[in-house]
Amino acid sequence: MNRKKRCFREIAADILSALSQRPMKLTEISLSANIPTDRCRRVLDFLRARNLVSLTGRTxxxxxxxxxxxxxxxxxxxxxxxxxxxxxxxALEPQSTGTPR
Structure with a gap:
């Protein structure tokens, strides 16, 4: 099995991609992103601290x-x-931030 390792950003993107489909619990996210639940929890904590993910109850x-x-x-x-x-x-077009300069 010759699988390429994913960097932290790729794992975070996989988690966010899974959550973009629908809200999920930890185990569902872990299975969808194909990472162990302990690592998934650490990444989710990181994403929550940066306001990229929200937690309501256990979802x-x-x-x-x-x-x-x-x-x-x-x-x-x-x-x-x-x-x-x-x-x-x-890709090269500047992204508008919504605030005039």
């Missing part, structure tokens, strides 16, 4: 900030890895 959900981070991560990954999901022209 985690992605925040709007988390969804924006995931979209940006995918855009940069496509730019760097040459994926056809994002055209280079789109």
């Amino acid at each position: 985690y959900s992605i925040t709007s900030r988390g969804a924006a981070w995931l979209a940006e991560f995918r855009r940069l990954q496509a730019l760097c890895c040459g994926s056809s999901e994002v055209k280079i022209e789109e």
Whole structure:
């Protein structure tokens, strides 16, 4: 089995991607992201501290900030890895922050 190791950002993106489908509990997220629950909990704590994920009771959900981070991560990954999901022209366009300068 020759599997490429994922970096922390890729694991975080997998967790956020799973949560973008629907709110989930820890075990569901762990199974979806294919990581042990103890590691999943540590990553979720990290994401919660940065307001990318929220916890209500025992259910985690992605925040709007988390969804924006995931979209940006995918855009940069496509730019760097040459994926056809994002055209280079789109990737190079400046993202509007919603605040005028």
